[in-house]
Amino acid sequence: MYSLSHRWPRLFFDFHLHEQPLPEQPIEVEAISGACMLVSRNALEDVGPLDAGYFLHCEDLDWCMRFRRKGWKILFVPDAKIIHYRGVCGLGKPIFVAWHKHRGMIRFYRKFFKHQYPGVLMWLVGLGVWLRFGATALYHLLHSASCKVGKRRG
Structure with a gap:
């Protein structure tokens, strides 16, 4: 994938994000891991609970997609520390x-x-x-x- 990301950087720009330093401030992202989420009551009432049709994985991606479609922002907060x-x-x-x-x-x-x-x-x-x-x-x-x-x- 390394050569593909060099050949088509706009297509594969996010393949090496894990190698980048964390941002200094909270930033908006498309999705975030369900291992640690903080959701406002208003957003939860607007979007609804996690989809119980998933088992083990992807329910967090589904939820993030639904939040974004309803106009809610998803933020990554680099100062939040957890151990998963x-x-x-x-x-x-x-x-x-x-x-x-x-x-x-x-x-x-x-x-x-x-x-x-x-x-x-x-x-x-x-x-x-x-x-x-x-x-x-x-x-x-x-x-x-x-x-x-x-x-x-x-």
């Missing part, structure tokens, strides 16, 4: 977690982009999501198998 023990719940079940993450992606794309993009494009997005899940599951299966072999040898 990412992945603790699904540590022993990475394929289970990946399955639900990818199901959430499909739900999100269908919910917000189905009417905006032609059927073939949505089909390709779905194919890409499930191919990514397959690659993720294969990685975890191979990693798990190699760990078991290593334990038997040791």
Whole structure:
């Protein structure tokens, strides 16, 4: 992806945001992780609760999309400090977690982009999501198998 971001910087500008220093002041963003959100009562009453149709992942993206569509701003506040023990719940079940993450992606794309993009494009997005899940599951299966072999040898 590094060469693609150099070739088409406007298309891939956000692929390396994690390498950038944090901003000094709160900034408006498209979405934020549900690991730490503060939502006003007025916004919650306007947009409604999280969509219970998701399980484990993407409900925060859905909520952010709904806030933005109703005209609410989403701010990233760099001074807010939390510790999120990412992945603790699904540590022993990475394929289970990946399955639900990818199901959430499909739900999100269908919910917000189905009417905006032609059927073939949505089909390709779905194919890409499930191919990514397959690659993720294969990685975890191979990693798990190699760990078991290593334990038997040791």
